[in-house]
Amino acid sequence: MPASQQRKTPTIRDVAREAGVSVATISRFLNNPAILQAETARRVEAVMEELEYIPKLAARNLSSRNTRTLGLITEYLDGEFFLPLLTGMESAAFEHNYSLLISSTRHWKESRQRMLPLGPHNCDGLLVFPGSLPAEYLERWQRQEFPMILIQHMLAELPALPRITIENRQSSRDATLHLVQVHGCRRILYLAGPEGHHDARQRLAGYQDGLAAAGLPADSQLILSGQFNEESAFAVCRQAIQQGLQFDAILAGDDDSALGALESLRAAGLEAVPLIGFDGILLGQRSRPPLATVLAPTEEVGELAVQHLVGILEGKQVPLESQLPCTPHFFGSCGCPLP
Amino acid sequence: MPASQQRKTPTIRDVAREAGVSVATISRFLNNPAILQAETARRVEAVMEELEYIPKLAARNLSSRNTRTLGLITEYLDGEFFLPLLTGMESAAFEHNYSLLISSTRHWKESRQRMLPLGPHNCDGLLVFPGSLPAEYLERWQRQEFPMILIQHMLAELPALPRITIENRQSSRDATLHLVQVHGCRRILYLAGPEGHHDARQRLAGYQDGLAAAGLPADSQLILSGQFNEESAFAVCRQAIQQGLQFDAILAGDDDSALGALESLRAAGLEAVPLIGFDGILLGQRSRPPLATVLAPTEEVGELAVQHLVGILEGKQVPLESQLPCTPHFFGSCGCPLP
DNA sequence: ATGAAAGCGCTAACAG
DNA sequence: CTGTTAGCGCTTTCAT
Numbered sequence: 001m002p003a004s005q006q007r008k009t010p011t012i013r014d015v016a017r018e019a020g021v022s023v024a025t026i027s028r029f030l031n032n033p034a035i036l037q038a039e040t041a042r043r044v045e046a047v048m049e050e051l052e053y054i055p056k057l058a059a060r061n062l063s064s065r066n067t068r069t070l071g072l073i074t075e076y077l078d079g080e081f082f083l084p085l086l087t088g089m090e091s092a093a094f095e096h097n098y099s100l101l102i103s104s105t106r107h108w109k110e111s112r113q114r115m116l117p118l119g120p121h122n123c124d125g126l127l128v129f130p131g132s133l134p135a136e137y138l139e140r141w142q143r144q145e146f147p148m149i150l151i152q153h154m155l156a157e158l159p160a161l162p163r164i165t166i167e168n169r170q171s172s173r174d175a176t177l178h179l180v181q182v183h184g185c186r187r188i189l190y191l192a193g194p195e196g197h198h199d200a201r202q203r204l205a206g207y208q209d210g211l212a213a214a215g216l217p218a219d220s221q222l223i224l225s226g227q228f229n230e231e232s233a234f235a236v237c238r239q240a241i242q243q244g245l246q247f248d249a250i251l252a253g254d255d256d257s258a259l260g261a262l263e264s265l266r267a268a269g270l271e272a273v274p275l276i277g278f279d280g281i282l283l284g285q286r287s288r289p290p291l292a293t294v295l296a297p298t299e300e301v302g303e304l305a306v307q308h309l310v311g312i313l314e315g316k317q318v319p320l321e322s323q324l325p326c327t328p329h330f331f332g333s334c335g336c337p338l339p
Numbered sequence: 340m341p342a343s344q345q346r347k348t349p350t351i352r353d354v355a356r357e358a359g360v361s362v363a364t365i366s367r368f369l370n371n372p373a374i375l376q377a378e379t380a381r382r383v384e385a386v387m388e389e390l391e392y393i394p395k396l397a398a399r400n401l402s403s404r405n406t407r408t409l410g411l412i413t414e415y416l417d418g419e420f421f422l423p424l425l426t427g428m429e430s431a432a433f434e435h436n437y438s439l440l441i442s443s444t445r446h447w448k449e450s451r452q453r454m455l456p457l458g459p460h461n462c463d464g465l466l467v468f469p470g471s472l473p474a475e476y477l478e479r480w481q482r483q484e485f486p487m488i489l490i491q492h493m494l495a496e497l498p499a500l501p502r503i504t505i506e507n508r509q510s511s512r513d514a515t516l517h518l519v520q521v522h523g524c525r526r527i528l529y530l531a532g533p534e535g536h537h538d539a540r541q542r543l544a545g546y547q548d549g550l551a552a553a554g555l556p557a558d559s560q561l562i563l564s565g566q567f568n569e570e571s572a573f574a575v576c577r578q579a580i581q582q583g584l585q586f587d588a589i590l591a592g593d594d595d596s597a598l599g600a601l602e603s604l605r606a607a608g609l610e611a612v613p614l615i616g617f618d619g620i621l622l623g624q625r626s627r628p629p630l631a632t633v634l635a636p637t638e639e640v641g642e643l644a645v646q647h648l649v650g651i652l653e654g655k656q657v658p659l660e661s662q663l664p665c666t667p668h669f670f671g672s673c674g675c676p677l678p
Numbered sequence: 679a680t681g682a683a684a685g686c687g688c689t690a691a692c693a694g
Numbered sequence: 695c696t697g698t699t700a701g702c703g704c705t706t707t708c709a710t
Contacts, residue, residue, distance in 0.1 A: 009459065009483065011687055022697045027689055037695060052479065057461040058400035059687035062702045067397065069440075077426045087416045087443075094446045099456055101408075102425075102441055107433045117438055120348065122396040140391065144348065283625065350703055361681045366705055376679060398703035401686045 010051040019047040030055055069099045070309060071118035074129040077104050080281045081298060085151070088302025089127060096310045098124075105132045120146045125309045127151060130158055147312040149305045152198050152321075162318050164305045168202035168278075169209065171294045171326040175251055175276045176210025178330050183274045185249035186216060189240065191226030191233050191261060193253040200228065203253045203278060222247060226257030233260030241268045249274040255281040258291055262333060275333040292334035295327040349390040358386040369394055408438045409464055409648060410457035414471040416443050419620045420637060424490070427641025428466060435649045437463075444471045459485045464648045466490060469497055486651040488644045491537050491660075501657050503644045507541035507617075508548065510633045510665040514590055514615045515549025517669050522613045524588035525555060528579065530565030530572050530600060532592040539567065542592045542617060561586060565596030572599030580607045588613040594620040597630055601672060614672040631673035634666040 016023045021040060029036055029044045036044070047053070061067045070093055074082070086102075093100045103117040116137070118126060125147035128138065135158060141148060142159045150163035179185040190207045193200025204223070211218050224240060226233035233252065240247075241264060250265070250273060252258035258277025265273050277284055277293040284291030301324055308318040331338045355362045360379060368375055368383045375383070386392070400406045409432055413421070425441075432439045442456040455476070457465060464486035467477065474497060480487060481498045489502035518524040529546045532539025543562070550557050563579060565572035572591065579586075580603060589604070589612060591597035597616025604612050616623060616632040623630030640663055647657040670677045 013687080023688080024690085024697060024699095025695090028696085031689080035695075040695080052483075054458065054460045056401070056687055058397050058406065059702090060689075061397035062395070062401050062704085063687075063689040065689095065702070077429060078422055083417055083422055086441075090416060090441065090443050091446065094442070094456065099461070100441050102429065102439050103433070104426075104429050107430065117433065119393065121393045122438065144391075283622070286622070352703080362704080363681060363683095363706080364679085367680085370705080374679075379679080395703055398686090399705075401688085402703075402705040404686070404705095 009056075010053045012053075012055065015044065015047050015051060015053050018051065019044045066124050066313075067122060068097060069101050069123040070306060071101045071103065071123040071126045073103055073105060073118050073126055073132050075105050075132040077102075080279075081153075084298040085302040088299035088304075089306050090302075092303040092306035092310075096306070098306070098310065120144060124313055125149070127305050127309060128161075129153060135159070147309060149309045149312075151301065151305055160320065162308055162312070162320050162322070164301050164308070164322050164324065165198070165202075166296050166301065166324045167326055168199050169206035171328065172203040172206025172251070172253075172278065173210040173213065174206075174328055175278070175294055175330070176207050177214060178328070178334065179249045179251060179274055179276065180210070180214040180216065182330075183249065183335050185274060187219070187222060187247045187249070188216075189237075189245070189247040189250045189261075190223045191236070191250065191252040191257045192223055193226065193228040193257070197228070200253050207251055221245065226252055226254075226260065228254045228256055230256045230260040230263075233257030234264050235260075237261045237264035238267065241265075241270070247273075250276075252277045255279040255284045255291055255293055258293065258333075259283060259287060262287060262291065272335075274335045276330065277333075280327075280329060287333075290332035290338065292330045292332045292336065295329050297324045297326060300324050348395075349392045351392075351394065354383065354386050354390060354392050357390065358383045405463050405652075406461060407436060408440050408462040409466060409645065410440045410442065410462040411466045412442055412444060412457050412471050413468040414444050416441075419618075420492075423637040424641040427638035427643075428645050429641075431642040431645035431649075435645070437645070437649065459483060463652055464488070466644050466648060467500075468492060474498070486648060488648045488651075490640065490644055499659060501647055501651070501659050501661070503640050503647070503661050503663065504537070504541075505635050505640060505663045506665055507538050508545035510667065511542040511545025511590070511592075511617065512549040512552065513545075513667055514617070514633055514669070515546050516553060517667070517673065518588045518590060518613055518615065519549070519553040519555065521669075522588065522674050524613060526558070526561060526586045527555075527588045527590050528576075528584070528586040528600075529562045530575070530589065530591040530596045531562055532565065532567040532596070536567070539592050546590055560584065565591055565593075565599065567593045567595055569595045569599040569602075572596030573603050574599075576600045576603035577606065580604075580609070586612075589615075591616045594618040594623045594630055594632055597632065597672075598622060598626060601626060601630065611674075613674045615669065616672075619666075619668060626672075629671035629677065631669045631671045631675065634668050636663045636665060639663050 012023050012026045015026050026044060029041060033041050072089060090100055101118060101123055127149050129151050138159055148161050150161050152163045152165040179188055192204050208218055224236045226236060250261045252261055255277035258275060261275055265271055277291045280293050280295035284293055304322060311318045330336055351362050351365045354365050365383060368380060372380050411428060429439055440457060440462055466488050468490050477498055487500050489500050491502045491504040518527055531543050547557055563575045565575060589600045591600055594616035597614060601614055604610055616630050619632050619634035623632055643661060650657045669675055
């Protein structure tokens with residue numbers, strides 16, 4: 001028999017008996033001490049202290065029909081993206097007095113279990129990375145009105161659920177205009193991300209918005225596929241340079257590809273060409289010159305996701321799509337002097 | 340009333356009724372389908388499928404007096420250390436059919452005592468970073484025989500609990516000997532970490548072991564404080580160089596300080612001086628030359644921690660201290676050619 | 679192999 | 695303000 005089942009901790013009954021009150025009083029103290037008579041509350045508190053009483057969550061959950069737990073469901077637990085997101089979520093969850101349960105789906109591809117690690121059976125709501133699990137679950141849970149928030153990142157066919165995104169398009173447009181207006185660029189090479197990627201698509205659109213706003217032609221030859229990946233970006237840029245493609249700046253869909261581009265520019269002796277990335281990864285700030293980029297508010301995404309989820313749990317209405325603003329950081333590789 | 344309390348999902352009773360059996364049978368199916376008559380099992384399974392039945396965890400927990408949940412309690416959710424650790428823990432937890440609850444203590448300095456986010460009330464065991472919470476809790480929980488595993492990292496006065504560490508000392512000794520035997524170094528500068536840091540202390544001891552094993556004198560002037568921090572390390576190295584301190588290699592307690600050292604060597608035109616770090620951080624592999632280092636098995640630490648915790652929960656005996664081996668990666672900045 | 683029934687520890691009416 | 699008393703949904707004897 002597992003050790004965990006041996007231990008015996010005091011229950012609400014023990015406290016009630018010791019304090020000479022009923023269990024209801026103890027329960028009330030737990031949930032709203034203010035409604036008790038001051039003297040009673042004092043006594044109860046003292047007994048709890050003495051007995052080192054801590055209410056069992058399972059019992060509260062069962063009785064109150066909620067778990068005060070939020071689930072985070074994602075495929076991978078890595079990347080520069082995940083950690084700040086988690087930090088934001090954890091902060092907000094704590095603030096609202098919720099716990100955070102984490103599960104990666106990279107394992108349970110095939111564990112056709114009835115008990116998924118995360119779901120309505122063990123949390124009050126879910127923070128979901130689209131693509132991390134079959135849409136079938138999302139649909140079922142949506143049908144059951146189980147509260148969920150999507151962290152928009154990948155693109156996927158999804159039910160209409162509240163989602164958090166960042167202002168990819170607007171920011172990418174701003175970056176484009178910065179290159180045009182501040183640095184006088186007119187032929188901006190764009191390093192696009194993967195086709196199926198939500199952010200990638202929005203950012204590309206923003207680049208095109210920017211060109212249009214500047215009255216510049218949209219030359220499709222200037223749009224290359226960087227795959228959000230340093231190596232691909234390097235290769236594709238090098239080839240473009242060798243083939244004599246004319247351009248006077250590079251805008252990358254993300255910092256990884258921007259780093260690849262930077263490398264290729266350096267190799268070709270073109271370090272003067274303005275370059276801007278997107279995301280604000282750590283490596284970017286350590287490159288020489290530091291990467292000009294757009295800072296994504298990842299931690300805020302995590303916070304807002306939790307705030308909205310909690311909002312739903314409290315019966316509030318939340319917007320179907322929330323976009324968080326990014327912060328331009330156009331210094332270094334774009335040509336602007338560092339502050 | 341919260342939306343979460345409105346939903347109504349089928350209970351074990353609904354399934355029992357539909358399947359024409361008793362709730363006990365359903366419970367048995369849940370816990371050990373094999374003991375049912377094949378035909379009964381089939382019917383139960385079908386009904387569950389049809390009703391989309393999923394057992395409520397709170398009820399199971401309350402009844403079975405365990406949660407199948409593990410808690411991870413740490414002060415900060417950041418650093419290159421945390422993510423691989425989390426990955427390892429999540430994998431192992433999933434494998435053993437446990438959930439992982441995460442909580443950072445950076446918030447609850449002052450929050451109400453009762454109902455800590457993590458503890459015996461909501462998990463079966465805890466993975467603890469020493470220093471993340473007052474020893475008082477550890478002691479109480481130990482008294483109550485609540486299963487815990489320590490991730491040894493910081494140094495602290497702690498109860499005798501099973502802990503996971505890495506072979507800091509042995510690896511640091513190996514690195515020292517590599518510098519001596521392969522590169523013929525005789526005056527190795529050591530960049531020590533913070534005083535109170537467990538790993539730092541062990542690694543320093545390993546360096547000293549190495550010197551002793553090589554029959555080299557232990558010159559205390561060669562031990563500098565790098566504080567596991569790039570800037571400090573850079574500053575301290577630069578000063579040493581300017582003051583004319585004689586050394587023919589640098590061994591750093593961690594990669595961050597090694598990177599600082601590398602910078603100072605470069606600044607002084609001393610790039611030929613062999614340099615080895617410790618940890619295997621990402622940045623190290625991107626520096627030029629790539630940092631020679633000792634790869635810490637962080638993900639494995641996470642896995643083993645969970646395995647041991649689960650072991651305790653299953654009534655097994657686990658060692659009080661487990662040391663995981665590191666992997667030498669002596670290429671690049673030590674002078675050995677890259678493979 | 680299956681059913682009946684007694685909890686697990688707490689919350690939430692309903693009384694008083 | 696406080697006590698009484700049903701449950702919450704499952705597990706687990708104890709019978710059959």
